[in-house]
Amino acid sequence: MSLQSQMLQVLGDRQTSRISFSFSGSTGLNIEVKPSSFLRVGEAIRGERITVSEGGVPPGTAQYDSEWNVFRVARGQEWSRAYNALLVHEAVHAAFDLARSRLPWLDNETAAYIAQGYYLRNSGFPRSRLDELGQPYLGLLLVDSIIRDGSPDSELMQELQGTLLSSPQYHHYIRREFIGDG
Numbered sequence: 001m002s003l004q005s006q007m008l009q010v011l012g013d014r015q016t017s018r019i020s021f022s023f024s025g026s027t028g029l030n031i032e033v034k035p036s037s038f039l040r041v042g043e044a045i046r047g048e049r050i051t052v053s054e055g056g057v058p059p060g061t062a063q064y065d066s067e068w069n070v071f072r073v074a075r076g077q078e079w080s081r082a083y084n085a086l087l088v089h090e091a092v093h094a095a096f097d098l099a100r101s102r103l104p105w106l107d108n109e110t111a112a113y114i115a116q117g118y119y120l121r122n123s124g125f126p127r128s129r130l131d132e133l134g135q136p137y138l139g140l141l142l143v144d145s146i147i148r149d150g151s152p153d154s155e156l157m158q159e160l161q162g163t164l165l166s167s168p169q170y171h172h173y174i175r176r177e178f179i180g181d182g
């Protein structure tokens, strides 16, 4: 199967199509991720406005590059529920880019981790295998709170955003604004 069709399969699968949530972002803006967000990314891949390429990222990782409109997946990567969830994370960044959204990177990453957690939850990924300190795990716990209370738990939200703000991985852009350019 080509990378492109593998990506389309993840974007269209049952786990992804049941991802839907919103939260109030750090500037008060309503941040929304809906099934249609992923369908639009799929359409853009079919229309070759977004491409999928192999390599250029470390093993086990993936990236959406909003400048070149390309998903980069790790070379020789074995696709699994955990990796699919990561691709869904990257697809959230792609969806904001396509929609020409302007939002703080902090909110963009928060939405991506909640979506990643949502995919893990929908696919029945064993919680015991998630690093309890990791951001995807916090994303999954936020999904639990959204399903339970209708909105994300504010303490968990602060915890997730605290890890993003303090991590060297995000240091160079997390306090900036994301500007989607389609």
Ligand SMILES: [Zn+2]
Pocket (backbone or CB within 6 Å): 089, 090, 093, 109, 112
């Ligand atoms: Zn991200």
